[in-house]
Amino acid sequence: MVKIALAGASGQLAREIIDALVATQKHEIIGLDPAPLPSLPGVTWVKTTYEDKSELVRLLQGVETVMCFFPVHFDPGSATQKRLIDAAVEAGVKRYAPSEWATGTKLETSLDGIPWYAGKVEITRYLEDLNKEKKVIEYTRFQVGAFMNYLGHPHKTSEHVKTLSFLFDFEKQRATLVKDRLDDVVVWTTVQDIAGVVARAVEYEGEWPAIGGITGTRLTVREMLQIGEAIGKPFTIDWLKLEDIEAEERDMGSFADFDLHTASPEVVEAFLNMALKGILLGISRGAYDITDEWNKILPDYKFTQVEDFLKKVWGGK
Known part of the structure:
Protein backbone atom coordinates (compact mmCIF):
# COMPACT_ATOMS: atom_id res chain seq x y z
CA MET A 1 0.00 0.00 0.00
CA GLY A 145 1.15 14.58 -25.40
CA ALA A 146 -2.42 15.29 -26.45
CA PHE A 147 -5.43 13.50 -24.98
CA MET A 148 -6.56 10.96 -27.57
CA ASN A 149 -10.08 11.33 -26.22
CA TYR A 150 -10.29 14.72 -27.95
CA LEU A 151 -10.39 12.83 -31.26
CA GLY A 152 -13.73 11.37 -30.20
CA HIS A 153 -15.41 14.71 -29.51
CA PRO A 154 -18.33 15.22 -29.01
CA HIS A 155 -18.79 11.59 -27.95
CA LYS A 156 -18.18 10.85 -24.27
CA THR A 157 -15.08 8.68 -24.05
CA SER A 158 -13.93 9.48 -20.51
CA GLU A 159 -15.56 9.73 -17.14
CA HIS A 160 -14.32 13.14 -16.02
CA VAL A 161 -12.23 14.79 -18.75
CA LYS A 162 -14.41 17.02 -20.91
CA THR A 163 -13.32 16.96 -24.53
CA LEU A 164 -13.16 19.61 -27.22
CA SER A 165 -12.36 19.59 -30.89
CA PHE A 166 -8.57 19.63 -31.18
CA LEU A 167 -6.64 19.81 -34.47
CA PHE A 168 -8.64 17.05 -36.14
CA ASP A 169 -12.43 17.39 -35.99
CA PHE A 170 -13.76 13.96 -36.93
CA GLU A 171 -17.39 15.03 -36.50
CA LYS A 172 -17.14 17.81 -39.10
CA GLN A 173 -14.31 16.10 -40.99
CA ARG A 174 -12.20 19.24 -40.90
CA ALA A 175 -8.65 19.92 -39.78
CA THR A 176 -6.56 23.05 -39.34
CA LEU A 177 -2.93 22.33 -40.18
CA VAL A 178 0.31 24.02 -41.15
CA LYS A 179 1.24 23.94 -44.81
CA ASP A 180 4.30 21.82 -45.66
CA ARG A 181 4.48 20.35 -42.12
CA LEU A 182 2.95 16.91 -42.69
CA ASP A 183 5.85 15.16 -40.98
CA ASP A 184 5.37 16.98 -37.67
CA VAL A 185 4.67 14.54 -34.83
CA VAL A 186 1.98 14.44 -32.15
CA VAL A 187 1.74 11.78 -29.45
CA TRP A 188 -1.84 10.87 -28.56
CA THR A 189 -2.60 9.09 -25.26
CA ILE A 214 4.02 8.17 -21.69
CA THR A 215 3.47 7.46 -25.38
CA GLY A 216 0.11 6.07 -26.48
CA THR A 217 0.44 6.45 -30.26
CA ARG A 218 3.10 8.51 -32.02
CA LEU A 219 1.79 9.79 -35.36
CA THR A 220 2.83 12.30 -37.96
CA VAL A 221 0.19 14.67 -39.27
CA ARG A 222 0.35 12.79 -42.56
CA GLU A 223 -0.36 9.46 -40.84
CA MET A 224 -3.39 10.90 -39.04
CA LEU A 225 -4.82 12.12 -42.33
CA GLN A 226 -4.29 8.66 -43.80
CA ILE A 227 -6.13 7.05 -40.88
CA GLY A 228 -9.02 9.46 -41.44
CA GLU A 229 -9.21 8.36 -45.08
CA ALA A 230 -9.05 4.68 -44.10
CA ILE A 231 -11.98 4.86 -41.67
CA GLY A 232 -14.12 6.89 -44.06
CA LYS A 233 -13.49 10.25 -42.41
CA PRO A 234 -11.44 12.23 -44.93
CA PHE A 235 -10.64 15.79 -43.94
CA THR A 236 -11.24 19.14 -45.51
CA ILE A 237 -8.12 21.03 -44.46
CA ASP A 238 -7.71 24.68 -43.55
CA TRP A 239 -4.05 25.35 -44.30
CA LEU A 240 -2.09 27.94 -42.33
CA LYS A 241 1.38 29.24 -43.05
CA LEU A 242 3.98 28.81 -40.32
CA GLU A 243 5.42 32.27 -40.94
CA ASP A 244 1.95 33.80 -40.39
CA ILE A 245 1.56 31.96 -37.07
CA GLU A 246 5.01 33.10 -35.94
CA ALA A 247 4.08 36.69 -36.82
CA GLU A 248 1.04 36.44 -34.52
CA GLU A 249 2.86 34.80 -31.62
CA ARG A 250 3.20 38.04 -29.63
CA ASP A 251 -0.58 38.10 -29.10
CA MET A 252 -0.82 34.61 -27.66
CA GLY A 253 0.19 35.65 -24.16
CA SER A 254 -3.07 37.60 -23.79
CA PHE A 255 -4.79 34.37 -22.73
CA ALA A 256 -2.18 33.34 -20.15
CA ASP A 257 -4.74 33.43 -17.30
CA PHE A 258 -7.64 32.02 -19.30
CA ASP A 259 -10.09 29.49 -17.77
CA LEU A 260 -11.68 27.40 -20.51
CA HIS A 261 -14.43 26.10 -18.22
CA THR A 262 -15.84 29.40 -16.93
CA ALA A 263 -15.44 31.84 -19.83
CA SER A 264 -18.27 32.91 -22.13
CA PRO A 265 -18.73 31.04 -25.45
CA GLU A 266 -17.39 34.04 -27.36
CA VAL A 267 -14.23 34.20 -25.27
CA VAL A 268 -13.79 30.43 -25.52
CA GLU A 269 -14.01 30.62 -29.31
CA ALA A 270 -11.44 33.42 -29.41
CA PHE A 271 -9.15 31.48 -27.11
CA LEU A 272 -9.42 28.25 -29.08
CA ASN A 273 -8.62 30.05 -32.31
CA MET A 274 -5.53 31.66 -30.77
CA ALA A 275 -4.52 28.56 -28.82
CA LEU A 276 -4.77 26.35 -31.89
CA LYS A 277 -2.22 28.49 -33.68
CA GLY A 278 0.08 28.43 -30.66
CA ILE A 279 -0.21 24.67 -30.38
CA LEU A 280 0.48 24.26 -34.09
CA LEU A 281 3.61 26.35 -33.57
CA GLY A 282 4.57 24.10 -30.66
CA ILE A 283 3.96 20.98 -32.74
CA SER A 284 6.23 22.33 -35.47
CA ARG A 285 9.00 22.61 -32.85
CA GLY A 286 8.49 19.12 -31.44
CA ALA A 287 6.69 20.08 -28.22
CA TYR A 288 4.12 17.28 -28.59
CA ASP A 289 6.61 14.56 -29.57
CA ILE A 290 6.86 12.64 -26.31
CA THR A 291 9.54 10.25 -25.08
CA ASP A 292 8.66 6.74 -23.85
CA GLU A 293 10.35 6.19 -20.49
CA TRP A 294 7.27 4.68 -18.83
CA ASN A 295 6.52 2.51 -21.88
CA LYS A 296 9.95 0.92 -21.41
CA ILE A 297 9.53 0.52 -17.65
CA LEU A 298 6.10 -1.10 -18.16
CA PRO A 299 6.59 -3.16 -21.35
CA ASP A 300 3.54 -5.33 -20.66
CA TYR A 301 1.15 -2.37 -20.59
CA LYS A 302 -1.05 -2.34 -23.71
CA PHE A 303 -1.75 1.19 -24.89
CA THR A 304 -4.83 2.12 -26.89
CA GLN A 305 -3.83 2.91 -30.46
CA VAL A 306 -5.34 5.85 -32.35
CA GLU A 307 -6.72 3.77 -35.21
CA ASP A 308 -8.45 1.34 -32.82
CA PHE A 309 -9.85 4.22 -30.77
CA LEU A 310 -11.21 6.00 -33.86
CA LYS A 311 -12.78 2.84 -35.27
CA LYS A 312 -14.52 2.23 -31.97
CA VAL A 313 -15.84 5.79 -31.71
CA TRP A 314 -16.50 6.63 -35.35
CA GLY A 315 -16.83 3.31 -37.13
CA GLY A 316 -20.22 3.17 -38.87
CA LYS A 317 -21.20 6.68 -37.67
Missing part, protein backbone atom coordinates in the same frame (compact mmCIF):
# COMPACT_ATOMS: atom_id res chain seq x y z
CA VAL A 2 1.14 3.53 -0.81
CA LYS A 3 -0.13 6.72 0.81
CA ILE A 4 -0.72 9.19 -2.02
CA ALA A 5 -1.72 12.86 -2.01
CA LEU A 6 -3.11 14.61 -5.08
CA ALA A 7 -3.01 18.41 -5.13
CA GLY A 8 -5.65 20.00 -7.32
CA ALA A 9 -7.67 16.84 -6.86
CA SER A 10 -10.85 18.24 -8.38
CA GLY A 11 -9.15 18.60 -11.76
CA GLN A 12 -10.53 16.46 -14.54
CA LEU A 13 -7.41 14.37 -15.13
CA ALA A 14 -6.83 14.12 -11.38
CA ARG A 15 -10.30 12.59 -11.00
CA GLU A 16 -9.53 10.01 -13.71
CA ILE A 17 -6.34 9.07 -11.87
CA ILE A 18 -8.08 8.92 -8.50
CA ASP A 19 -10.61 6.48 -9.97
CA ALA A 20 -7.78 4.28 -11.26
CA LEU A 21 -6.05 4.34 -7.87
CA VAL A 22 -9.30 3.58 -6.04
CA ALA A 23 -9.92 0.62 -8.37
CA THR A 24 -6.70 -1.05 -7.19
CA GLN A 25 -8.08 -1.16 -3.62
CA LYS A 26 -4.50 -0.87 -2.40
CA HIS A 27 -3.81 2.71 -1.46
CA GLU A 28 -4.62 5.42 1.04
CA ILE A 29 -5.47 8.50 -1.00
CA ILE A 30 -5.65 12.12 0.10
CA GLY A 31 -7.36 14.57 -2.23
CA LEU A 32 -6.24 18.14 -1.59
CA ASP A 33 -8.45 20.89 -2.97
CA PRO A 34 -10.11 24.16 -1.95
CA ALA A 35 -13.55 22.61 -2.61
CA PRO A 36 -15.19 19.54 -1.03
CA LEU A 37 -15.53 16.51 -3.31
CA PRO A 38 -17.81 13.44 -3.42
CA SER A 39 -17.24 10.45 -1.19
CA LEU A 40 -15.07 7.69 -2.64
CA PRO A 41 -13.81 4.53 -0.92
CA GLY A 42 -10.25 4.91 0.29
CA VAL A 43 -10.17 8.66 -0.41
CA THR A 44 -9.97 11.37 2.23
CA TRP A 45 -10.78 14.83 0.90
CA VAL A 46 -8.96 17.67 2.64
CA LYS A 47 -9.85 21.30 2.05
CA THR A 48 -6.82 23.59 1.74
CA THR A 49 -5.87 26.85 0.08
CA TYR A 50 -2.19 25.74 -0.19
CA GLU A 51 -1.22 29.10 1.34
CA ASP A 52 0.06 27.79 4.69
CA LYS A 53 3.26 25.78 4.31
CA SER A 54 3.13 24.45 7.88
CA GLU A 55 -0.39 23.14 7.22
CA LEU A 56 0.84 21.40 4.07
CA VAL A 57 3.74 19.82 5.95
CA ARG A 58 1.25 18.46 8.49
CA LEU A 59 -1.10 17.16 5.80
CA LEU A 60 1.75 15.39 3.98
CA GLN A 61 3.09 13.50 6.99
CA GLY A 62 3.46 9.83 6.08
CA VAL A 63 2.73 10.45 2.41
CA GLU A 64 5.04 8.64 0.00
CA THR A 65 3.90 10.20 -3.30
CA VAL A 66 2.53 13.65 -4.10
CA MET A 67 1.07 14.41 -7.53
CA CYS A 68 0.20 17.93 -8.63
CA PHE A 69 -2.55 18.94 -11.05
CA PHE A 70 -2.49 22.73 -10.73
CA PRO A 71 -3.29 24.72 -13.88
CA VAL A 72 0.15 26.34 -13.97
CA HIS A 73 -1.13 29.51 -15.65
CA PHE A 74 -3.18 30.24 -12.51
CA ASP A 75 -0.08 30.06 -10.29
CA PRO A 76 1.92 33.29 -10.77
CA GLY A 77 5.63 32.63 -10.40
CA SER A 78 4.70 28.99 -9.59
CA ALA A 79 4.63 30.15 -5.96
CA THR A 80 1.94 27.71 -4.85
CA GLN A 81 3.53 24.68 -6.44
CA LYS A 82 6.95 25.63 -5.07
CA ARG A 83 5.38 25.87 -1.60
CA LEU A 84 3.87 22.42 -2.08
CA ILE A 85 7.23 20.99 -3.14
CA ASP A 86 9.02 22.58 -0.17
CA ALA A 87 6.38 21.17 2.17
CA ALA A 88 6.74 17.73 0.59
CA VAL A 89 10.50 17.81 1.14
CA GLU A 90 10.09 18.94 4.74
CA ALA A 91 7.48 16.24 5.39
CA GLY A 92 9.81 13.53 4.06
CA VAL A 93 7.78 12.70 0.94
CA LYS A 94 9.71 10.28 -1.26
CA ARG A 95 8.23 11.06 -4.70
CA TYR A 96 6.73 14.04 -6.47
CA ALA A 97 5.00 14.41 -9.83
CA PRO A 98 4.83 18.07 -10.94
CA SER A 99 1.96 19.50 -12.92
CA GLU A 100 3.09 18.42 -16.39
CA TRP A 101 0.56 16.07 -18.06
CA ALA A 102 1.02 17.43 -21.59
CA THR A 103 4.00 18.57 -23.65
CA GLY A 104 7.42 16.96 -23.85
CA THR A 105 11.03 17.94 -23.46
CA LYS A 106 10.96 20.62 -26.18
CA LEU A 107 8.38 22.77 -24.45
CA GLU A 108 10.82 25.54 -23.59
CA THR A 109 11.47 26.32 -27.26
CA SER A 110 7.71 26.71 -27.82
CA LEU A 111 6.73 29.09 -25.02
CA ASP A 112 6.22 31.96 -27.44
CA GLY A 113 3.31 29.95 -28.87
CA ILE A 114 2.02 28.29 -25.69
CA PRO A 115 2.97 30.75 -22.91
CA TRP A 116 0.34 29.35 -20.53
CA TYR A 117 2.70 26.40 -19.95
CA ALA A 118 5.67 28.53 -18.81
CA GLY A 119 5.13 27.38 -15.22
CA LYS A 120 6.00 23.82 -16.21
CA VAL A 121 9.47 24.93 -17.27
CA GLU A 122 9.88 27.00 -14.11
CA ILE A 123 9.01 24.05 -11.87
CA THR A 124 11.37 21.77 -13.79
CA ARG A 125 14.23 24.16 -13.03
CA TYR A 126 13.13 24.38 -9.40
CA LEU A 127 13.23 20.60 -8.98
CA GLU A 128 16.58 20.36 -10.74
CA ASP A 129 18.03 23.00 -8.42
CA LEU A 130 16.66 21.24 -5.34
CA ASN A 131 18.51 18.08 -6.29
CA LYS A 132 21.66 19.77 -7.57
CA GLU A 133 23.86 19.09 -4.55
CA LYS A 134 22.14 15.91 -3.40
CA LYS A 135 18.84 14.23 -4.13
CA VAL A 136 16.22 15.51 -1.70
CA ILE A 137 13.15 14.25 -3.56
CA GLU A 138 12.57 11.78 -6.38
CA TYR A 139 10.36 13.06 -9.17
CA THR A 140 9.04 12.21 -12.60
CA ARG A 141 7.60 14.61 -15.15
CA PHE A 142 4.62 12.69 -16.53
CA GLN A 143 4.50 13.86 -20.16
CA VAL A 144 1.64 12.49 -22.25
CA THR A 190 -5.99 8.25 -23.75
CA VAL A 191 -6.73 9.58 -20.29
CA GLN A 192 -7.47 5.99 -19.29
CA ASP A 193 -3.93 4.95 -20.26
CA ILE A 194 -2.45 7.93 -18.44
CA ALA A 195 -4.34 6.89 -15.31
CA GLY A 196 -3.38 3.25 -15.83
CA VAL A 197 0.32 4.05 -16.08
CA VAL A 198 0.23 6.32 -13.04
CA ALA A 199 -1.50 3.61 -11.01
CA ARG A 200 1.41 1.30 -11.82
CA ALA A 201 4.05 3.99 -11.38
CA VAL A 202 3.13 4.55 -7.72
CA GLU A 203 3.88 0.87 -7.09
CA TYR A 204 7.11 0.81 -9.13
CA GLU A 205 9.99 -0.26 -6.90
CA GLY A 206 12.76 1.23 -9.05
CA GLU A 207 13.71 4.90 -9.20
CA TRP A 208 11.35 7.17 -11.09
CA PRO A 209 12.88 8.67 -14.27
CA ALA A 210 13.12 12.47 -14.10
CA ILE A 211 11.57 12.66 -17.58
CA GLY A 212 8.55 10.37 -17.57
CA GLY A 213 7.22 10.17 -21.09
Whole structure:
Protein backbone atom coordinates (compact mmCIF):
# COMPACT_ATOMS: atom_id res chain seq x y z
CA MET A 1 0.00 0.00 0.00
CA VAL A 2 1.14 3.53 -0.81
CA LYS A 3 -0.13 6.72 0.81
CA ILE A 4 -0.72 9.19 -2.02
CA ALA A 5 -1.72 12.86 -2.01
CA LEU A 6 -3.11 14.61 -5.08
CA ALA A 7 -3.01 18.41 -5.13
CA GLY A 8 -5.65 20.00 -7.32
CA ALA A 9 -7.67 16.84 -6.86
CA SER A 10 -10.85 18.24 -8.38
CA GLY A 11 -9.15 18.60 -11.76
CA GLN A 12 -10.53 16.46 -14.54
CA LEU A 13 -7.41 14.37 -15.13
CA ALA A 14 -6.83 14.12 -11.38
CA ARG A 15 -10.30 12.59 -11.00
CA GLU A 16 -9.53 10.01 -13.71
CA ILE A 17 -6.34 9.07 -11.87
CA ILE A 18 -8.08 8.92 -8.50
CA ASP A 19 -10.61 6.48 -9.97
CA ALA A 20 -7.78 4.28 -11.26
CA LEU A 21 -6.05 4.34 -7.87
CA VAL A 22 -9.30 3.58 -6.04
CA ALA A 23 -9.92 0.62 -8.37
CA THR A 24 -6.70 -1.05 -7.19
CA GLN A 25 -8.08 -1.16 -3.62
CA LYS A 26 -4.50 -0.87 -2.40
CA HIS A 27 -3.81 2.71 -1.46
CA GLU A 28 -4.62 5.42 1.04
CA ILE A 29 -5.47 8.50 -1.00
CA ILE A 30 -5.65 12.12 0.10
CA GLY A 31 -7.36 14.57 -2.23
CA LEU A 32 -6.24 18.14 -1.59
CA ASP A 33 -8.45 20.89 -2.97
CA PRO A 34 -10.11 24.16 -1.95
CA ALA A 35 -13.55 22.61 -2.61
CA PRO A 36 -15.19 19.54 -1.03
CA LEU A 37 -15.53 16.51 -3.31
CA PRO A 38 -17.81 13.44 -3.42
CA SER A 39 -17.24 10.45 -1.19
CA LEU A 40 -15.07 7.69 -2.64
CA PRO A 41 -13.81 4.53 -0.92
CA GLY A 42 -10.25 4.91 0.29
CA VAL A 43 -10.17 8.66 -0.41
CA THR A 44 -9.97 11.37 2.23
CA TRP A 45 -10.78 14.83 0.90
CA VAL A 46 -8.96 17.67 2.64
CA LYS A 47 -9.85 21.30 2.05
CA THR A 48 -6.82 23.59 1.74
CA THR A 49 -5.87 26.85 0.08
CA TYR A 50 -2.19 25.74 -0.19
CA GLU A 51 -1.22 29.10 1.34
CA ASP A 52 0.06 27.79 4.69
CA LYS A 53 3.26 25.78 4.31
CA SER A 54 3.13 24.45 7.88
CA GLU A 55 -0.39 23.14 7.22
CA LEU A 56 0.84 21.40 4.07
CA VAL A 57 3.74 19.82 5.95
CA ARG A 58 1.25 18.46 8.49
CA LEU A 59 -1.10 17.16 5.80
CA LEU A 60 1.75 15.39 3.98
CA GLN A 61 3.09 13.50 6.99
CA GLY A 62 3.46 9.83 6.08
CA VAL A 63 2.73 10.45 2.41
CA GLU A 64 5.04 8.64 0.00
CA THR A 65 3.90 10.20 -3.30
CA VAL A 66 2.53 13.65 -4.10
CA MET A 67 1.07 14.41 -7.53
CA CYS A 68 0.20 17.93 -8.63
CA PHE A 69 -2.55 18.94 -11.05
CA PHE A 70 -2.49 22.73 -10.73
CA PRO A 71 -3.29 24.72 -13.88
CA VAL A 72 0.15 26.34 -13.97
CA HIS A 73 -1.13 29.51 -15.65
CA PHE A 74 -3.18 30.24 -12.51
CA ASP A 75 -0.08 30.06 -10.29
CA PRO A 76 1.92 33.29 -10.77
CA GLY A 77 5.63 32.63 -10.40
CA SER A 78 4.70 28.99 -9.59
CA ALA A 79 4.63 30.15 -5.96
CA THR A 80 1.94 27.71 -4.85
CA GLN A 81 3.53 24.68 -6.44
CA LYS A 82 6.95 25.63 -5.07
CA ARG A 83 5.38 25.87 -1.60
CA LEU A 84 3.87 22.42 -2.08
CA ILE A 85 7.23 20.99 -3.14
CA ASP A 86 9.02 22.58 -0.17
CA ALA A 87 6.38 21.17 2.17
CA ALA A 88 6.74 17.73 0.59
CA VAL A 89 10.50 17.81 1.14
CA GLU A 90 10.09 18.94 4.74
CA ALA A 91 7.48 16.24 5.39
CA GLY A 92 9.81 13.53 4.06
CA VAL A 93 7.78 12.70 0.94
CA LYS A 94 9.71 10.28 -1.26
CA ARG A 95 8.23 11.06 -4.70
CA TYR A 96 6.73 14.04 -6.47
CA ALA A 97 5.00 14.41 -9.83
CA PRO A 98 4.83 18.07 -10.94
CA SER A 99 1.96 19.50 -12.92
CA GLU A 100 3.09 18.42 -16.39
CA TRP A 101 0.56 16.07 -18.06
CA ALA A 102 1.02 17.43 -21.59
CA THR A 103 4.00 18.57 -23.65
CA GLY A 104 7.42 16.96 -23.85
CA THR A 105 11.03 17.94 -23.46
CA LYS A 106 10.96 20.62 -26.18
CA LEU A 107 8.38 22.77 -24.45
CA GLU A 108 10.82 25.54 -23.59
CA THR A 109 11.47 26.32 -27.26
CA SER A 110 7.71 26.71 -27.82
CA LEU A 111 6.73 29.09 -25.02
CA ASP A 112 6.22 31.96 -27.44
CA GLY A 113 3.31 29.95 -28.87
CA ILE A 114 2.02 28.29 -25.69
CA PRO A 115 2.97 30.75 -22.91
CA TRP A 116 0.34 29.35 -20.53
CA TYR A 117 2.70 26.40 -19.95
CA ALA A 118 5.67 28.53 -18.81
CA GLY A 119 5.13 27.38 -15.22
CA LYS A 120 6.00 23.82 -16.21
CA VAL A 121 9.47 24.93 -17.27
CA GLU A 122 9.88 27.00 -14.11
CA ILE A 123 9.01 24.05 -11.87
CA THR A 124 11.37 21.77 -13.79
CA ARG A 125 14.23 24.16 -13.03
CA TYR A 126 13.13 24.38 -9.40
CA LEU A 127 13.23 20.60 -8.98
CA GLU A 128 16.58 20.36 -10.74
CA ASP A 129 18.03 23.00 -8.42
CA LEU A 130 16.66 21.24 -5.34
CA ASN A 131 18.51 18.08 -6.29
CA LYS A 132 21.66 19.77 -7.57
CA GLU A 133 23.86 19.09 -4.55
CA LYS A 134 22.14 15.91 -3.40
CA LYS A 135 18.84 14.23 -4.13
CA VAL A 136 16.22 15.51 -1.70
CA ILE A 137 13.15 14.25 -3.56
CA GLU A 138 12.57 11.78 -6.38
CA TYR A 139 10.36 13.06 -9.17
CA THR A 140 9.04 12.21 -12.60
CA ARG A 141 7.60 14.61 -15.15
CA PHE A 142 4.62 12.69 -16.53
CA GLN A 143 4.50 13.86 -20.16
CA VAL A 144 1.64 12.49 -22.25
CA GLY A 145 1.15 14.58 -25.40
CA ALA A 146 -2.42 15.29 -26.45
CA PHE A 147 -5.43 13.50 -24.98
CA MET A 148 -6.56 10.96 -27.57
CA ASN A 149 -10.08 11.33 -26.22
CA TYR A 150 -10.29 14.72 -27.95
CA LEU A 151 -10.39 12.83 -31.26
CA GLY A 152 -13.73 11.37 -30.20
CA HIS A 153 -15.41 14.71 -29.51
CA PRO A 154 -18.33 15.22 -29.01
CA HIS A 155 -18.79 11.59 -27.95
CA LYS A 156 -18.18 10.85 -24.27
CA THR A 157 -15.08 8.68 -24.05
CA SER A 158 -13.93 9.48 -20.51
CA GLU A 159 -15.56 9.73 -17.14
CA HIS A 160 -14.32 13.14 -16.02
CA VAL A 161 -12.23 14.79 -18.75
CA LYS A 162 -14.41 17.02 -20.91
CA THR A 163 -13.32 16.96 -24.53
CA LEU A 164 -13.16 19.61 -27.22
CA SER A 165 -12.36 19.59 -30.89
CA PHE A 166 -8.57 19.63 -31.18
CA LEU A 167 -6.64 19.81 -34.47
CA PHE A 168 -8.64 17.05 -36.14
CA ASP A 169 -12.43 17.39 -35.99
CA PHE A 170 -13.76 13.96 -36.93
CA GLU A 171 -17.39 15.03 -36.50
CA LYS A 172 -17.14 17.81 -39.10
CA GLN A 173 -14.31 16.10 -40.99
CA ARG A 174 -12.20 19.24 -40.90
CA ALA A 175 -8.65 19.92 -39.78
CA THR A 176 -6.56 23.05 -39.34
CA LEU A 177 -2.93 22.33 -40.18
CA VAL A 178 0.31 24.02 -41.15
CA LYS A 179 1.24 23.94 -44.81
CA ASP A 180 4.30 21.82 -45.66
CA ARG A 181 4.48 20.35 -42.12
CA LEU A 182 2.95 16.91 -42.69
CA ASP A 183 5.85 15.16 -40.98
CA ASP A 184 5.37 16.98 -37.67
CA VAL A 185 4.67 14.54 -34.83
CA VAL A 186 1.98 14.44 -32.15
CA VAL A 187 1.74 11.78 -29.45
CA TRP A 188 -1.84 10.87 -28.56
CA THR A 189 -2.60 9.09 -25.26
CA THR A 190 -5.99 8.25 -23.75
CA VAL A 191 -6.73 9.58 -20.29
CA GLN A 192 -7.47 5.99 -19.29
CA ASP A 193 -3.93 4.95 -20.26
CA ILE A 194 -2.45 7.93 -18.44
CA ALA A 195 -4.34 6.89 -15.31
CA GLY A 196 -3.38 3.25 -15.83
CA VAL A 197 0.32 4.05 -16.08
CA VAL A 198 0.23 6.32 -13.04
CA ALA A 199 -1.50 3.61 -11.01
CA ARG A 200 1.41 1.30 -11.82
CA ALA A 201 4.05 3.99 -11.38
CA VAL A 202 3.13 4.55 -7.72
CA GLU A 203 3.88 0.87 -7.09
CA TYR A 204 7.11 0.81 -9.13
CA GLU A 205 9.99 -0.26 -6.90
CA GLY A 206 12.76 1.23 -9.05
CA GLU A 207 13.71 4.90 -9.20
CA TRP A 208 11.35 7.17 -11.09
CA PRO A 209 12.88 8.67 -14.27
CA ALA A 210 13.12 12.47 -14.10
CA ILE A 211 11.57 12.66 -17.58
CA GLY A 212 8.55 10.37 -17.57
CA GLY A 213 7.22 10.17 -21.09
CA ILE A 214 4.02 8.17 -21.69
CA THR A 215 3.47 7.46 -25.38
CA GLY A 216 0.11 6.07 -26.48
CA THR A 217 0.44 6.45 -30.26
CA ARG A 218 3.10 8.51 -32.02
CA LEU A 219 1.79 9.79 -35.36
CA THR A 220 2.83 12.30 -37.96
CA VAL A 221 0.19 14.67 -39.27
CA ARG A 222 0.35 12.79 -42.56
CA GLU A 223 -0.36 9.46 -40.84
CA MET A 224 -3.39 10.90 -39.04
CA LEU A 225 -4.82 12.12 -42.33
CA GLN A 226 -4.29 8.66 -43.80
CA ILE A 227 -6.13 7.05 -40.88
CA GLY A 228 -9.02 9.46 -41.44
CA GLU A 229 -9.21 8.36 -45.08
CA ALA A 230 -9.05 4.68 -44.10
CA ILE A 231 -11.98 4.86 -41.67
CA GLY A 232 -14.12 6.89 -44.06
CA LYS A 233 -13.49 10.25 -42.41
CA PRO A 234 -11.44 12.23 -44.93
CA PHE A 235 -10.64 15.79 -43.94
CA THR A 236 -11.24 19.14 -45.51
CA ILE A 237 -8.12 21.03 -44.46
CA ASP A 238 -7.71 24.68 -43.55
CA TRP A 239 -4.05 25.35 -44.30
CA LEU A 240 -2.09 27.94 -42.33
CA LYS A 241 1.38 29.24 -43.05
CA LEU A 242 3.98 28.81 -40.32
CA GLU A 243 5.42 32.27 -40.94
CA ASP A 244 1.95 33.80 -40.39
CA ILE A 245 1.56 31.96 -37.07
CA GLU A 246 5.01 33.10 -35.94
CA ALA A 247 4.08 36.69 -36.82
CA GLU A 248 1.04 36.44 -34.52
CA GLU A 249 2.86 34.80 -31.62
CA ARG A 250 3.20 38.04 -29.63
CA ASP A 251 -0.58 38.10 -29.10
CA MET A 252 -0.82 34.61 -27.66
CA GLY A 253 0.19 35.65 -24.16
CA SER A 254 -3.07 37.60 -23.79
CA PHE A 255 -4.79 34.37 -22.73
CA ALA A 256 -2.18 33.34 -20.15
CA ASP A 257 -4.74 33.43 -17.30
CA PHE A 258 -7.64 32.02 -19.30
CA ASP A 259 -10.09 29.49 -17.77
CA LEU A 260 -11.68 27.40 -20.51
CA HIS A 261 -14.43 26.10 -18.22
CA THR A 262 -15.84 29.40 -16.93
CA ALA A 263 -15.44 31.84 -19.83
CA SER A 264 -18.27 32.91 -22.13
CA PRO A 265 -18.73 31.04 -25.45
CA GLU A 266 -17.39 34.04 -27.36
CA VAL A 267 -14.23 34.20 -25.27
CA VAL A 268 -13.79 30.43 -25.52
CA GLU A 269 -14.01 30.62 -29.31
CA ALA A 270 -11.44 33.42 -29.41
CA PHE A 271 -9.15 31.48 -27.11
CA LEU A 272 -9.42 28.25 -29.08
CA ASN A 273 -8.62 30.05 -32.31
CA MET A 274 -5.53 31.66 -30.77
CA ALA A 275 -4.52 28.56 -28.82
CA LEU A 276 -4.77 26.35 -31.89
CA LYS A 277 -2.22 28.49 -33.68
CA GLY A 278 0.08 28.43 -30.66
CA ILE A 279 -0.21 24.67 -30.38
CA LEU A 280 0.48 24.26 -34.09
CA LEU A 281 3.61 26.35 -33.57
CA GLY A 282 4.57 24.10 -30.66
CA ILE A 283 3.96 20.98 -32.74
CA SER A 284 6.23 22.33 -35.47
CA ARG A 285 9.00 22.61 -32.85
CA GLY A 286 8.49 19.12 -31.44
CA ALA A 287 6.69 20.08 -28.22
CA TYR A 288 4.12 17.28 -28.59
CA ASP A 289 6.61 14.56 -29.57
CA ILE A 290 6.86 12.64 -26.31
CA THR A 291 9.54 10.25 -25.08
CA ASP A 292 8.66 6.74 -23.85
CA GLU A 293 10.35 6.19 -20.49
CA TRP A 294 7.27 4.68 -18.83
CA ASN A 295 6.52 2.51 -21.88
CA LYS A 296 9.95 0.92 -21.41
CA ILE A 297 9.53 0.52 -17.65
CA LEU A 298 6.10 -1.10 -18.16
CA PRO A 299 6.59 -3.16 -21.35
CA ASP A 300 3.54 -5.33 -20.66
CA TYR A 301 1.15 -2.37 -20.59
CA LYS A 302 -1.05 -2.34 -23.71
CA PHE A 303 -1.75 1.19 -24.89
CA THR A 304 -4.83 2.12 -26.89
CA GLN A 305 -3.83 2.91 -30.46
CA VAL A 306 -5.34 5.85 -32.35
CA GLU A 307 -6.72 3.77 -35.21
CA ASP A 308 -8.45 1.34 -32.82
CA PHE A 309 -9.85 4.22 -30.77
CA LEU A 310 -11.21 6.00 -33.86
CA LYS A 311 -12.78 2.84 -35.27
CA LYS A 312 -14.52 2.23 -31.97
CA VAL A 313 -15.84 5.79 -31.71
CA TRP A 314 -16.50 6.63 -35.35
CA GLY A 315 -16.83 3.31 -37.13
CA GLY A 316 -20.22 3.17 -38.87
CA LYS A 317 -21.20 6.68 -37.67
